[in-house]
Amino acid sequence: MESLLRYLDWTSVGLALLGGLLCLVLLEIFRLNSSRSRNPPGPKPLPFVGNMPQMINDPKGLIRSMPKYGEISSVYLGRDIVLVLNNLPTIKEAFIQNGNVYAGRSSFAILEWVTNGYGILMAEYGNSWRQQRRFALHTLRNFGLGKKTLEERVAEEARFLIKELLKHEGKPFYPIHPIMNAVSNIICSIVFGDRYEYDDKRFAQLLKLINENIQLAGSTVGRIFNMVPFIKHFPGPHQKVWQNANSLKNFIHEAVEEHRKTLDPNNLRDFIDAYIVEMSKQQSNEDSTFHEDNMIMSTSDLFLAGTDTTAATLRWGLIYMMDHPDVQERCHKEIVQVLGFDRSPSMEDRAKLPYTHATIHEIQRCADLVPVVMHQTTQATQLRGYHLPKGTKVMPNITAILADKNHWKHPDTFNPENFLDEKGQLSKSDHFLPFSLEYKAGSSYYVLNLLQNGVCTEMSGLDVCGLGPAWWSALSASAGDLQVELHHKPQPSWTQTTAFLGEPATDYERSGWLCQIGRNLVIVVNSLSALKEAFIQNSAVYAGRSPIPILDWVTKGYGILMAPFGISWKQQRRFALHTLRNFGLGKKNVEEDVAEEARYLIKEMLKQEGKSVCPMHLLMNSVSNIICSIVFGERYEYDDKRFAKLLEIINENIQLAGAPMARIFGLAPFIKHFPGPHHKIRHNFDSLKQFIREIVEEHRKILDPENPRDFIDAYLVEMTKQQSNEDSTFHEENMLLSTADLFLAGTDTTAATLRWGLIYMMDHPAVQDRCHEEIIRVLGFDRSPSMEDRAQLPYTHATIHEIQRCADLVPIAIHETTQPTQLRGYHFPKGTKVMPNLTALLADRKHWKHPDTFNPENFLDEKGQFSKSDHFLPFSLGPRVCAGETLAKAELFIFFTSLIQRLKFSWPPGAPRPNMNGIVGLVRSPFPYNTVCHSRDTTH
Numbered sequence: 022m023e024s025l026l027r028y029l030d031w032t033s034v035g036l037a038l039l040g041g042l043l044c045l046v047l048l049e050i051f052r053l054n055s056s057r058s059r060n061p062p063g064p065k066p067l068p069f070v071g072n073m074p075q076m077i078n079d080p081k082g083l084i085r086s087m088p089k090y091g092e093i094s095s096v097y098l099g100r101d102i103v104l105v106l107n108n109l110p111t112i113k114e115a116f117i118q119n120g121n122v123y124a125g126r127s128s129f130a131i132l133e134w135v136t137n138g139y140g141i142l143m144a145e146y147g148n149s150w151r152q153q154r155r156f157a158l159h160t161l162r163n164f165g166l167g168k169k170t171l172e173e174r175v176a177e178e179a180r181f182l183i184k185e186l187l188k189h190e191g192k193p194f195y196p197i198h199p200i201m202n203a204v205s206n207i208i209c210s211i212v213f214g215d216r217y218e219y220d221d222k223r224f225a226q227l228l229k230l231i232n233e234n235i236q237l238a239g240s241t242v243g244r245i246f247n248m249v250p251f252i253k254h255f256p257g258p259h260q261k262v263w264q265n266a267n268s269l270k271n272f273i274h275e276a277v278e279e280h281r282k283t284l285d286p287n288n289l290r291d292f293i294d295a296y297i298v299e300m301s302k303q304q305s306n307e308d309s310t311f312h313e314d315n316m317i318m319s320t321s322d323l324f325l326a327g328t329d330t331t332a333a334t335l336r337w338g339l340i341y342m343m344d345h346p347d348v349q350e351r352c353h354k355e356i357v358q359v360l361g362f363d364r365s366p367s368m369e370d371r372a373k374l375p376y377t378h379a380t381i382h383e384i385q386r387c388a389d390l391v392p393v394v395m396h397q398t399t400q401a402t403q404l405r406g407y408h409l410p411k412g413t414k415v416m417p418n419i420t421a422i423l424a425d426k427n428h429w430k431h432p433d434t435f436n437p438e439n440f441l442d443e444k445g446q447l448s449k450s451d452h453f454l455p456f457s458l459e460y461k462a463g464s465s466y467y468v469l470n471l472l473q474n475g476v477c478t479e480m481s482g483l484d485v486c487g488l489g490p491a492w493w494s495a496l497s498a499s500a501g502d503l504q505v506e507l508h509h510k511p512q513p514s515w516t517q518t519t520a521f522l523g524e525p526a527t528d529y530e531r532s533g534w535l536c537q538i539g540r541n542l543v544i545v546v547n548s549l550s551a552l553k554e555a556f557i558q559n560s561a562v563y564a565g566r567s568p569i570p571i572l573d574w575v576t577k578g579y580g581i582l583m584a585p586f587g588i589s590w591k592q593q594r595r596f597a598l599h600t601l602r603n604f605g606l607g608k609k610n611v612e613e614d615v616a617e618e619a620r621y622l623i624k625e626m627l628k629q630e631g632k633s634v635c636p637m638h639l640l641m642n643s644v645s646n647i648i649c650s651i652v653f654g655e656r657y658e659y660d661d662k663r664f665a666k667l668l669e670i671i672n673e674n675i676q677l678a679g680a681p682m683a684r685i686f687g688l689a690p691f692i693k694h695f696p697g698p699h700h701k702i703r704h705n706f707d708s709l710k711q712f713i714r715e716i717v718e719e720h721r722k723i724l725d726p727e728n729p730r731d732f733i734d735a736y737l738v739e740m741t742k743q744q745s746n747e748d749s750t751f752h753e754e755n756m757l758l759s760t761a762d763l764f765l766a767g768t769d770t771t772a773a774t775l776r777w778g779l780i781y782m783m784d785h786p787a788v789q790d791r792c793h794e795e796i797i798r799v800l801g802f803d804r805s806p807s808m809e810d811r812a813q814l815p816y817t818h819a820t821i822h823e824i825q826r827c828a829d830l831v832p833i834a835i836h837e838t839t840q841p842t843q844l845r846g847y848h849f850p851k852g853t854k855v856m857p858n859l860t861a862l863l864a865d866r867k868h869w870k871h872p873d874t875f876n877p878e879n880f881l882d883e884k885g886q887f888s889k890s891d892h893f894l895p896f897s898l899g900p901r902v903c904a905g906e907t908l909a910k911a912e913l914f915i916f917f918t919s920l921i922q923r924l925k926f927s928w929p930p931g932a933p934r935p936n937m938n939g940i941v942g943l944v945r946s947p948f949p950y951n952t953v954c955h956s957r958d959t960t961h
C-alpha cells in the first residue's frame with residue numbers, strides 16, 4: 022500500500038478530480054439548458070441546486086412571481102423540476118377534470134423519514150392512502166363532523182377560550198397557546214375523546230413540539246434534508262424533527278393503550294376506538310392496511326393538521342382585527358345585533374352574519390396559509406401542450422389565485438368587501454381556494470372540513486409559510502418570550518416563530534428571547550431599556566463580533582466590520598473614524614461633495630426622463646462616489662464599465678453573505694474545498710481586493726507624506742510610522758480589508774435606503790408632493806441643500822427618518838460577549854451571541870403613532886416640528902455602532918432633498934410592484950424595480 026501511495030502523483034490526482042468536477046458541472050449546465058427548453062418558462066436555475074436558494078430565501082416571493090411566466094411556469098427544486106399552474110382554468114383542467122392523474126403526493130423526505138409513508142398526509146397515492154383517508158373521513162363524520170354536536174362542542178370550547186383570554190384582560194400577552202389549545206381540543210375530542218385544560222403542562226409541551234415540527238419540516242432544515250437525506254445518519258437539527266415526532270407517537274400510543282383497556286366495541290367513543298375495532302375486523306384480510314403503524318400515523322396526521330392550520334388562521338385573524346379596528350367593530354356590531362351578547366353562534370347563523378362571514382373569508386384569503394402544495398402525476402399526461410411524464414411534480418399556485426389582481430376588488434389589502442356584493446350579502450368566489458381547492462377528486466391535502474368557532478376551516482397540508490420581517494417585528498414587539506428559529510431569518514420568509522408554550526410569562530419586559538441560528542443559541546435583546554443596559558452600560562462586554570464563517574473565510578478577521586473584539590479592531594476602527602473625520606466626515610466640504618454628486622445624479626436621471634428605468638446603478642454609483650472620494654480621492658463616471666462591474670459584485674456579495682448558502686457554509690465550512698456558489702463570494706472579494714491593491718500601488722508612486730490626500734495616503738503614512746512597532750496592526754492586509762469595509766459598508770447601505778425611499782415616494786405621492794413644496798419654499802429650485810437646512814425642512818427631515826424606519830436596513834447585526842456576564846437575571850458565558858433587535862424598536866407598536874404604515878407623522882410633533890425618538894436606532898448602538906453614521910445621515914439628507922427638489926418619481930403605468938419584504942442579506946435591499954422620473958422644472 023505504502024509503495025502504491027509513493028507512486029501516486031498527487032498533483033495529477035488533484036487535477037483529475039478537478040477535471041471530473043468540471044465535467045459534472047458542464048454536464049449539469051447542458052442538462053438544465055435542454056430541460057429548460059422543453060419545459061414551461063421560469064426563473065433561471067443554478068447547477069445542482071436549481072431555484073432552491075430563492076425557494077429557501079423567499080418561497081412566497083418566488084411563488085408570487087410565477088404568473089409572470091404564463092399560465093404554466095416551472096421552477097427547479099434541487100435537480101427536480103416542478104410545474105406551477107398559475108390560473109384557475111389550468112388548475113381546474115388538471116386537478117378537477119383530470120383529478121386522479123394529479124393526486125400523487127410529491128415526496129417530502131424529512132416527513133417520509135419520520136412517518137415511513139404511513140398515515141394520510143405523507144402516504145403515497147395508492148390503496149393504503151385511499152383506505153386511510155376514506156376511513157378517517159367516514160369516522161370523523163360519525164363523531165361529529167358536520168353534526169350539530171360538533172358545533173356545540175366548538176361553541177363550548179370558544180367559551181373556555183374567552184374565559185382564558187380574559188385572564189389577561191388589559192395586559193399585553195401572546196395568544197398562541199390558548200388558541201392552539203382550544204383548536205386542538207376539538208380534534209382531540211373527536212380523535213381521543215378528550216379535551217385538555219389550558220394549564221396542562223404535558224399537553225402544552227406537545228403543542229409546542231407540533232408547532233416546532235411543522236415549522237422545521239418546511240424550513241431550511243427540511244429543504245436541506247430533501248436534497249441530502251443521508252444526513253439522517255448524522256446529528257443536526259433534523260434529529261429534532263425525529264424526536265418531536267416520536268414524542269407525539271408516544272403520546273398517541275399511550276392513549277391507544279388506555280382505549281384498549283376500556284373499549285366497548287358496541288359503543289364507540291371516538292376515532293381511536295373505531296380504528297381498533299376496524300383493525301380486529303380486518304385481522305384476517307392479508308391486504309388490510311389497518312395496522313398499528315397506520316393507526317398511529319393517521320391519528321398523528323389528524324392531530325397535527327387539525328391543530329396548527331386552524332389555530333394559525335385564527336392568529337392571522339387576530340392580527341387583521343387589531344390592524345383594522347373598524348372591521349372588528351363592524352363584525353362585533355353585526356354579531357351582537359343577531360346573537361345578542363350571550364347566545365353562542367351556530368353555522369345556521371352565517372346567513373344573518375354576512376359581514377362577519379365575509380371577514381372570515383378575507384382572513385383566510387390574506388393568510389394564504391398553505392402556499393406550497395406539491396403534487397405528483399400518477400401517470401404520463403398532457404397539459405396545455407406540455408408532456409408530463411409520470412411522477413412530474415405539479416403545484417397549483419393557490420397564492421396567485423388568492424391574490425389575482427384581475428379577480429379581486431382589493432387584491433393587495435385586507436378588505437372584507439372582497440366577499441360582499443353590492444347589497445352587502447356574502448358573494449362566493451371561485452378564486453377562494455385556501456383549502457388547496459375542493460379538488461375532491463384528487464388532492465390528498467383535502468383531509469376534512471371542520472367547523473370551528475364559526476370559522477369553516479380546512480385541515481390541509483403542512484404550513485410551509487415563513488414569516489416576513491414585518492411579522493417578526495410585530496411578534497417581537499407584542500410577544501413575550503419567543504423562541505425563534507433564526508436560520509430562516511435573513512429572508513422575507515426568514516423567521517419562523519415558536520412560542521415558548523406553557524411557560525409562565527416572565528417579567529423581563531419582553532427584553533429578550535432565545536433563538537437558534539443553526540445550532541447556536543442567540544440572545545435577542547428587544548426592549549430599549551435592556552439594549553441600553555447591555556450595549557451602553559456594559560458596552561465592552563457586548564462589543565465582540567459573532568463570526569460569519571463565510572466572511573471570516575474571505576476576510577480572515579481583518580478590517581473593521583468582521584474583526585473580533587481586540588486590539589486590531591479597536592485600532593483600525595479608531596483610525597478609520599479619525600481619518601474619515603479629517604477627510605470630510607461632518608465637514609462642510611463633504612456636504613458640498615454630496616450636493617455636487619446629487620447634481621450629477623439628477624442630470625443622469627433626466628437623460629431617461631419619462632422612461633421606465635431601474636434606478637439601482639445610478640444610485641449606487643453616486644453614493645459610492647462619496648466614500649470613494651474620501652477613501653481613494655476619486656469619483657467614477659456613471660458609464661465607467663469597470664466600476665459598474667465592481668458595484669455589481671459588491672451588491673452580490675452583500676446578498677450572498679446573508680443567503681442560505683452562507684448559512685450552509687456556516688454549518689459545514691469544509692465545503693470550501695469543493696466547488697459551489699460559495700466560491701462566488703471569494704471570487705468577488707478577490708476582485709474588490711485587486712481593485713483596491715491597484716489603487717494603493719498608484720498612491721504609493723505619488724505619495725507625499727506631508728500632504729496625505731485621502732484615507733489610503735493616511736494609511737500608508739501610518740504603516741511607515743508604526744514600522745518599528747512589532748505589535749502594530751497597520752499592515753497590508755488590514756489596509757486592504759479596512760478600505761474594503763468602508764467601501765462596502767459605505768455603498769450598499771445608503772444606496773439601498775435611497776432605493777426604499779423612492780418606493781415610498783411613489784407609493785405616497787402626497788408625501789412626495791408635500792416634501793417638494795416644503796423644499797421649494799425654503800431652497801427654491803436651484804439652491805442645493807446643506808445639513809443646516811434640516812431645521813427649516815421638518816417634514817422632509819421626518820420623511821427621511823420614516824424611510825429609514827420602514828427600510829429597517831440592517832435587521833441582523835450579531836455581537837458576541839467578550840467575557841462572562843449577566844443580563845436581567847440570565848447568565849451568559851463568554852462568547853454568547855447577542856443580537857440587538859433593531860427591527861423590534863423600529864416597529865414597536867407601543868411607541869410609534871403609526872407603527873405598521875409609512876407615515877412621516879411618526880417623527881412630527883403636534884406643531885409639525887421634527888421630533889426625535891429614542892427608538893430610532895437604525896445605526897445600532899454601543900461601541901460597534903455604525904462607523905459611518907454621520908456620513909450616511911448627510912448623504913441621505915442631501916441626496917434625498919436634492920432629488921425631490923428637482924424630480925417627481927412615479928410608478929411606470931402597469932408595472933409590477935416589488936415585493937416589499939425585500940432581499941435580506943447583510944442589508945435588507947429592495948427587490949429591483951423600475952421608476953419613471955419627470956423634471957419639476959416648469960420653465961423648460
Ligand code: HEM
Nearest residue numbers: 581582766767770771830831834896897901903904905909
Ligand atoms: C443608511 C446607511 C447605513 C446604515 C443604516 C448603517 C447601519 C449599520 C449597522 C446597523 C451596523 C452594525 C452595528 C452593530 O454591529 O451593532 C453598521 C456597521 C458599520 N457601518 Fe454602517 N450603516 C450605514 C452606512 C454606512 C456608511 C456610509 C459607512 C461608511 C463609512 C458605514 C460603515 C460601517 C462600518 C465600518 C461598520 C462596522 C462597525 C464595527 O463593526 O465596528 N456604514 N452600520
